[in-house]
Amino acid sequence: MTSVPFENVAPIRGRWRWVEGGRPLVLIATASKGRGTKLETELGDVLYELDPGLVSRRSRSYPDVILVFSLVNPFILLRRLMHWPPAYAQRVVPVEYHVEPEPGSIVEGLEVLSAKLGSGAVVWVEVDVRGSSRLSSQLEKVIVEWLSARGFRVSRRGAQHVVKLECVPGEGCGLSIIPWRCDRVEEWWKRGTTERCVANYG
Incomplete structure (x- = not known):
């Protein structure tokens, strides 16, 4: 298994119910209609540096939904995505539980x-x-x-x-409690959104 710095390990509390490649589910992303394949690739490209063993794949039943499995804290991944907003995503929801x-x-x-x-x-x-x-x-x-x-x-x-x-x-x-509208990619372009959305998390 690829090593990930301890401080970045995903704070998935309780039992890991959803796991692939030895990594828990940490993000659920929704693509613009018909753009699931492009978003799958885009998320993998942006987040790979943080976790080379990360799994980003389309849902088997809903091809415009992308599931991301990683050992990295979901809010650290979210912060990275906010700096490089994915062009094909409508929303990205971090999973805490x-x-x-x-x-x-x-x-x-x-x-x-x-x-x-x-x-x-x-x-x-x-x-x-x-x-x-x-x-x-x-x-x-x-x-x-x-x-x-x-x-x-x-x-x-x-x-x-x-x-x-x-x-x-x-x-x-996944269940999570997040700041207002911080899963909406359209919000990420607004000044101060990254700080507001990831403050006190991760």
Whole structure:
């Protein structure tokens, strides 16, 4: 296995559920329509220097979704991409906790990740389970109810963070809490975005 500096090792908490090449899933990227192959290559080219053993591949079921597996902290990878924004990406979601697309697993992840939110924080929730809008809605409800029961306010207005659940069934499912809109590549061109998006992470 290729050596990676210890300080860069991915902070995937809990069990590594989604692994390829001995590396955990750390990023889920969505390409512009029909540009999955180009984005797959683009991500590999930009990130290879940080982890020569990195795996960047298209989803078997959704060819415009790219899964990235690496031993490097996902926010370090995200910082690198922000300096060289991929031309064919619409969004890139860092994965902080591996989950299954079912309530118990997601609550387990929320219990760990919510510790970094301040008391009474205003957050938004975005869930994308590829191929199932019904399951996406069901799991979004689980997350919203869990957060609300613990004193967090779920609202788009005033939200500084987003709880993201990004799933490609059978291939990878990740939970993360990220600063507002920091997965949107179009935002990366704005002054100060890199500092805002990766501050206190990685």
